[in-house]
Every structure is written in structure tokens, then in C-alpha cells.
Amino acid sequence: MRVFVTGASGWVGSEVSRQLIARGHEVVGLARSDKSADIVSAAGAAVERGDLADLDLLAGAAKSADAVVHCGFIHDFSNFGHSVEVDKQAIEAMGAALSGSKRPLIVTSGTAGMAFGRPSTEEDAPNPDVYGGPARVSEQVGLAQAEKGVRAAVVRLPPSVHGRGDHGFIASLIGIARQKGVSAYVGNGENVWPAVYRDDAAAVYVLALESGVTHLRYHAVGDQGVPFRQIAEVIGRKLGLPVRSVSPEEATAHFGWMGNFAQFDVPASAALTAKWLGWEPRGPGLIEDLETGTYFG
Numbered sequence: 504m505r506v507f508v509t510g511a512s513g514w515v516g517s518e519v520s521r522q523l524i525a526r527g528h529e530v531v532g533l534a535r536s537d538k539s540a541d542i543v544s545a546a547g548a549a550v551e552r553g554d555l556a557d558l559d560l561l562a563g564a565a566k567s568a569d570a571v572v573h574c575g576f577i578h579d580f581s582n583f584g585h586s587v588e589v590d591k592q593a594i595e596a597m598g599a600a601l602s603g604s605k606r607p608l609i610v611t612s613g614t615a616g617m618a619f620g621r622p623s624t625e626e627d628a629p630n631p632d633v634y635g636g637p638a639r640v641s642e643q644v645g646l647a648q649a650e651k652g653v654r655a656a657v658v659r660l661p662p663s664v665h666g667r668g669d670h671g672f673i674a675s676l677i678g679i680a681r682q683k684g685v686s687a688y689v690g691n692g693e694n695v696w697p698a699v700y701r702d703d704a705a706a707v708y709v710l711a712l713e714s715g716v717t718h719l720r721y722h723a724v725g726d727q728g729v730p731f732r733q734i735a736e737v738i739g740r741k742l743g744l745p746v747r748s749v750s751p752e753e754a755t756a757h758f759g760w761m762g763n764f765a766q767f768d769v770p771a772s773a774a775l776t777a778k779w780l781g782w783e784p785r786g787p788g789l790i791e792d793l794e795t796g797t798y799f800g
Contacts, residue, residue: 505529506712507568509555509593510575511548512539514671515611515664518705519572520548526709531564533575555593562600570607571597572708573645580760591644598648598655607654607716609708610645614659614697614722614771622697622727622770625659625720646719656716661697661724661771662764664704665789667797672696672764673789677738677798679758686739686746687765689754692732694768699725700786710780721776725784728770737790741799 506523510516511532520530524547532543535554543550553560555575565571573594577586594610601608616630617623629642642657649655663673680686704723711721739746755762776782787796 504569504712505531505567506570506572507531507533507551507564508548508572508574509533509561510573511546512542513574514669515660515701515704516572516574517542517546518701519574519708521546522702522705522709523712524548526713531568533561533564555589558592558596561593562596565597565600565608568606570712571601571609572712573597573608573610573641574708576611576639576641587639591640594641594644594648598645598651598653601648601651601653603652605652605654607656607712608645608648609656609658609711609716610641612639612642612645612657612659614661614724615767615769617769617771619768622772624772625718625722625775642720654716656711656718657720658704658707658711659720659722659771660704661699661726662767662769663696663698663729663789664701664723665698665792665796666701666786669701669798672761673734673793673798675761676734677742679761680735680738680742680744683757684744686735686742686744687749687757688732688735688746689749689751689766692730692735692748694731694766695728695770696731696734696767697724697726697728697769697771698789699723700784700788700792703782703784703786707776707780707782710782714780718775718779721780722771722773723776724771724773725786726788727772729789731765733790734793737793741793
């Protein structure tokens with residue numbers, strides 16, 4: 504299968520590409536810079552030079568592929584509305600190119616904000632109002648492509664996709680703790696984050712493609728919910744820093760752009776995904792990875 508992968512040099516997309524190639528697929532990876540192109544080609548993939556704003560290029564690459572995996576996103580929280588709009592237009596362009604073909608288009612979304620008071624499942628629809636501002640619309644726009652004769656699906660990632668080289672939320676929390684001289688949590692810290700090891704997350708995309716993309720939504724979730732306080736305690740102990748609570752009113756001052764994320768209580772289940780795909784997480788859980796991995800090396 505010839506698969507066009509956006510975000511092919513990124514944290515998740517690079518591992519998706521690697522696993523696809525290891526299983527005998529041909530990968531064409533989008534790369535916006537020389538550095539990104541080197542990462543894509545080093546993995547054994549062909550390079551498509553361009554970015555998510557180049558809609559004609561995206562459409563052409565999608566049209567010449569047997570399937571598309573959209574992992575790319577502009578992670579600029581200072582101009583998030585722009586990132587959301589670029590993402591929307593990119594998905595629509597690739598969806599239009601695949602129109603009527605019944606070829607797969609897998610887009611990436613998140614598990615946060617789908618349900619409250621219980622773990623979210625693959626059957627829960629997104630709730631964009633939970634964020635109180637611009638929300639990523641990858642899922643809604645991606646699944647809408649099914650009306651055009653595209654086999655559309657979503658892989659939802661948890662707040663923490665962890666592992667060697669992680670530069671996401673957990674790495675940011677460690678950086679904030681170093682900067683502030685304290686590892687903090689909000690309130691009693693009992694709010695939980697789901698998490699997944701990067702290799703396990705990538706496997707969901709690969710298995711979904713190889714199974715024929717038979718369901719709308721898949722959850723790449725290893726840990727259903729890790730208490731935020733426990734995360735803060737491990738970070739504090741590893742860095743030799745005090746651990747303390749901050750009030751909700753202090754959260755933004757302490758965590759900056761992560762102030763809202765630090766308060767999310769968003770457990771998520773992957774039971775249906777495991778059943779549909781025969782998927783089983785094999786990597787370490789988040790706490791084990793913090794304890795024994797490379798975060799503090």
C-alpha cells in the first residue's frame with residue numbers, strides 16, 4: 504500500500520511511517536524543511552516537500568496514494584485559531600482528492616473533552632465547547648469526508664504520548680518545574696490524564712489501515728488515567744524539587760499556556776479499539792517511563 508503521511512517527521516508521524524515501512528508499505532512523507540526531509544528519508548520514505556498550507560500539493564499527493572494518514576498539525580498555541588483553520592483546509596483538500604475512491608483517510612484528534620464523570624470511549628462524539636476557545640476540528644472535518652465516498656476515520660491520542668524524545672506535554676511540565684523550582688499540580692491533583700507510549704500509538708494507525716478502516720474512531724490509549732499529582736510527584740523527586748499544590752486561580756500564572764490542560768480530568772478507554780484491532784499496548788506506562796526512561800537523563 505502506498506501511504507501519504509503528513510507530519511511524517513513529527514513525534515507520532517515519524518513512528519507511524521517507520522512501522523508502515525517495516526510492514527512492507529511504501530510511505531511518502533510530507534516535509535516542510537531540509538531537516539524534516541532528512542528525517543523522512545532516513546526512515547526509508549519518499550519525501551514530498553511542502554507544508555500543510557500548500558493545498559494543491561496535498562491534494563496531488565493524496566490522489567496518488569492508496570491511503571492518507573494525517574498526523575501533521577501546527578502546534579502553535581499562541582495562534583491556535585490559525586492552526587485549526589490550516590488543519591481544516593488541509594483535510595478538506597485531501598478529502599476532495601480522495602472523493603469517490605473509497606480509499607482511507609485517517610486523521611488525528613484527541614481524547615480530551617469527550618465525556619465527563621467516566622472514561623470517554625470510541626463511541627463518544629467530540630464536545631468542542633469544553634475548551635472555552637478555538638478547538639481542533641480534525642475529527643469533525645475528517646469524518647465529514649465519508650459523505651464524499653472516502654473511508655474516513657479518526658485516531659484519538661491522549662494528552663501524553665510519551666517515550667524517548669518526547670517534546671510534548673510531559674517534557675513541558677518538566678521544563679516548567681525546572682524553571683519555577685517547584686513541581687506543581689492543581690488543587691488536590693486527583694484529575695487524571697490518559698497516556699500512551701509512542702510506539703503503541705503508532706501501531707493503532709497501522710492496524711486500522713491494514714484492517715480496512717472499518718470503524719469511525721479509534722483510541723490510542725495505554726493508561727486510562729494517571730493522576731496529575733502522581734506525575735508531579737515523580738517529576739519533583741527526579742529533579743530534587745519540592746512538590747506543591749497551586750489553586751485553579753494560580754494555574755495559568757504557574758503553568759502558562761498549559762494552565763487549562765493541567766486541570767483536565769479526562770480518563771479515556773481503548774477497550775473497543777483493542778477488540779476491533781487486536782491491539783495491545785506493549786510499551787511502558789507513563790509513570791514507569793518517567794521512572795526508568797530518558798526524561799531526566
